[in-house]
Amino acid sequence: MPFTAHDLRHHPEQSYPLLYAYLHRNAQRFLGALKYDAFEVDTVVGHVVEQLVRLGLFSGSDVTPLTALDSLTDAQFYAFLSRCVKNKAIDRLRKRRLPVNTAAELETVAGNEHDEDPLDESAESVWGTTPFAAPEEITLRLTTQLELRNILKHCILVLSTAPHQLQAVLNELQEMGADELLHVISEELHVSLPASASQNPHLSQHKDHAHKKLRYCLQQRSTNLTVRVALRLTQYTVRSSDTNDYVVDIQTLAQDDLSEGDARLGLNKLVAEGLLSWHGEETVHLTPAQLKRLLRFYREE
Amino acid sequence: MSNDQQFSDSSNASGDDEKLALWLKQVMQVPPHSESNPAFAVESSARERETHLELLQGSGYHVSFYQQLPDFVMALLTNHEMATVHYAPLLYHLAGCQECHQGYLELYDAMRAAVYPQEPRPLLGQGTRTLTATPQRMLGHLCQTLISQAEALWRDARNTQKDVHSYARSLLQLALKISARIVQSSVRRHATHDLVRVATLFERADDTPEEDSSALYSFTPALAGTGGMRGKKVVRSAGTLKRPFKAEQPVIHLHAHAVEGTIVQRDQLLELRLHNLAPTLRNRYVQISVPLGSLLEPVRWIGGNPRAIRSTVPVDEAGQLVVPLGQTELRLHDAEERSLLEAMFMLLEVRTVE
Numbered sequence: 259m260p261f262t263a264h265d266l267r268h269h270p271e272q273s274y275p276l277l278y279a280y281l282h283r284n285a286q287r288f289l290g291a292l293k294y295d296a297f298e299v300d301t302v303v304g305h306v307v308e309q310l311v312r313l314g315l316f317s318g319s320d321v322t323p324l325t326a327l328d329s330l331t332d333a334q335f336y337a338f339l340s341r342c343v344k345n346k347a348i349d350r351l352r353k354r355r356l357p358v359n360t361a362a363e364l365e366t367v368a369g370n371e372h373d374e375d376p377l378d379e380s381a382e383s384v385w386g387t388t389p390f391a392a393p394e395e396i397t398l399r400l401t402t403q404l405e406l407r408n409i410l411k412h413c414i415l416v417l418s419t420a421p422h423q424l425q426a427v428l429n430e431l432q433e434m435g436a437d438e439l440l441h442v443i444s445e446e447l448h449v450s451l452p453a454s455a456s457q458n459p460h461l462s463q464h465k466d467h468a469h470k471k472l473r474y475c476l477q478q479r480s481t482n483l484t485v486r487v488a489l490r491l492t493q494y495t496v497r498s499s500d501t502n503d504y505v506v507d508i509q510t511l512a513q514d515d516l517s518e519g520d521a522r523l524g525l526n527k528l529v530a531e532g533l534l535s536w537h538g539e540e541t542v543h544l545t546p547a548q549l550k551r552l553l554r555f556y557r558e559e
Numbered sequence: 560m561s562n563d564q565q566f567s568d569s570s571n572a573s574g575d576d577e578k579l580a581l582w583l584k585q586v587m588q589v590p591p592h593s594e595s596n597p598a599f600a601v602e603s604s605a606r607e608r609e610t611h612l613e614l615l616q617g618s619g620y621h622v623s624f625y626q627q628l629p630d631f632v633m634a635l636l637t638n639h640e641m642a643t644v645h646y647a648p649l650l651y652h653l654a655g656c657q658e659c660h661q662g663y664l665e666l667y668d669a670m671r672a673a674v675y676p677q678e679p680r681p682l683l684g685q686g687t688r689t690l691t692a693t694p695q696r697m698l699g700h701l702c703q704t705l706i707s708q709a710e711a712l713w714r715d716a717r718n719t720q721k722d723v724h725s726y727a728r729s730l731l732q733l734a735l736k737i738s739a740r741i742v743q744s745s746v747r748r749h750a751t752h753d754l755v756r757v758a759t760l761f762e763r764a765d766d767t768p769e770e771d772s773s774a775l776y777s778f779t780p781a782l783a784g785t786g787g788m789r790g791k792k793v794v795r796s797a798g799t800l801k802r803p804f805k806a807e808q809p810v811i812h813l814h815a816h817a818v819e820g821t822i823v824q825r826d827q828l829l830e831l832r833l834h835n836l837a838p839t840l841r842n843r844y845v846q847i848s849v850p851l852g853s854l855l856e857p858v859r860w861i862g863g864n865p866r867a868i869r870s871t872v873p874v875d876e877a878g879q880l881v882v883p884l885g886q887t888e889l890r891l892h893d894a895e896e897r898s899l900l901e902a903m904f905m906l907l908e909v910r911t912v913e
Contacts, residue, residue, distance in 0.1 A: 270733060271690065271733065271736060271737070274690065274693065274701060274737075275688035275689050275690055275692060275693045276688055278688065278693050278694075278697055279688045296694075297612070300612050300694065300696065300697055300700070301612065301615060303697065304612050304615050304697070304700045304704075305615045305616070307697075307700070307701060307704060308614065308615055308616050308704050309616075309662070309665070309666075311704045311705060311708045311730075312616075312620060312622070312625055312626075312662070312708060312711075313625065313626055313628070313629060313666075314622075314626045317705065317729065317730060317733050318726075319726075319729060321725060321726040321729065322626060322726065323626075325626065325627075325629040325630050326629040326630050326632065326633035326670070327629045327670075330673055330674075333680060334673040334674065334676075335673065337672055337673040337676055337678075337680070338669050338670060338672065338673035339669075340672075341668065341669040341672035341673065342665065342669045345665060345668060345669065388664060388667050388668065389635055389667075390650070390653065390660075390663070391664065393584055393587075393653070393654050393655070393657075393660060394580065394581070394584060396650055396653055396654040396660075397580040397581070397583040397584045397587070397654045398576065398577065398580040399643065399650070400580070400583060400647075400650060400651060400654065401576050401579045401580045401583060402576050402580075403643060403644075405643075405644045405647070406643060406644065406647055406650065409647055409651070410583065430582060431579075431582075434578040434579065434581075434582050435575060435578060436575055436578060436579045436582070437575065438575065439579065469585075469586045472586050473586065473587060473589070473655065476587070476648070476651040477624075477648045477649075477651050477652045478648060479648050481648070482644075482647045482648050486644065514641060515641055515645050
């Protein structure tokens, strides 16, 4: 009987031997010249097993949440496993082959085995490039996409509770010439930069602490919700007919992949940060000044 | 906005954006993990390769982010409009965590091959393999992987405050059960090397008072099964030499340096027998601790707490002591059940009672 992702999740003890057998067969297939090296075969198998455990699929039972892997068809899941094996096999072939072969030998190998050598296929994917293949590509996206850049701004804003750390970050922004961001933040927080960074003897220490706080803040789901709700407030509020306030109801904020609970969590955080007055009502009211502030910080640059 | 569109937006970044991006990369760089796995190396000696397969990936990954990767990748593959916004914290994390980013790259490629197949349909899993037919070193590797994941959960929980106890416990339980299927004692010992340590991490998280280091004796079992290498002459470890050859005899032998003990079974009662205890212990009561005793629940421990089983009588003048430990349906006569009990008694500590 073939095994399924469901079996690996709920019956790990019974399905592990089947998983091993399947991975083993594929590893031998993709390892080419190394297919009779039992250690190499098990290294490839072991890598995929580790992945499945890390992902919470193997032995995840009902404790780990279901993921996209659980919703693959059986054929897709086998294709997934097979590809994982192939990639690791290529990795092992590269590791074992390159240090010992001369360039001339590599040419010979390429000429003889081009039809079957998985290394050849690995040179260029038929599907094109992988998004976010390098960290630089990720950070560039984070700083250029409005919604993502807002999170960075928000976390720098949160640093205002530690003025020295905020100053250290503002100094860095100034040094690198990130003028737009610097302008928005300094205007929002009414802070001015010191003429010289050397005025504070503990600047390096403050910078390290600030970076640590930024890292924490940027990776928090609650931060993301706060910023997304702030942006939605700037997008969906409408002027009230009987007051000067701007209003929006929670249902409107909780669209797409944001639940009502998420929206409320974000609103609560905005209240805690002094950007909003709201006490859990179904409709959120913003004064013109509050909306202007949100617009300036989360919408405009 | 589709992802393709978003990427092209990124390519129009200004010089300021690029500088800011470089700075952000520095900020997000996760400091090296102080507890990273020293065994993170595939290359090992030929002798080790024959019996052990070390963990292949480092331990610097972050469970709570790592487990979001499949959904994030699927969102990208299906051009989900809000993918980057919805997974923004993960994206920020990937910018600074090399190990999670490597996991993302591997998953992206494999899931893309699954969702948009370009190759012939892969072989389907077939066969009626059993754990017994699975190579011992792969069972050992699975145990290590499960234990390592439990430790990663514990590390992650310190930051996220999530309750991961039951998940980690189930992983450790599975590791214990799988280890009982490993016949080669050296492989089993290697596979479960970190089990007590990691299980103890969670015990402490349960507000159990931290164990003092006052254990007078720390007994480990002389494991059943061969200690030799596959395909070579069988060599028994020092601990097993004194034992009769018949492996399935209903007794677990323990040793702590020169001191020996046994666990025997009378009906359902497991009984600990210790010999040659130090003169300072004579006429004194002791407390027995079985750290893995609460991991599985086939034993009804005397007093209810396997970490604090008080002897009912003092150590006698000859340095001997018999302590009833608990009742169980598991039988020491049965090889598999005996292996499970052996794994549970991987560590047994003796302390004096004040």
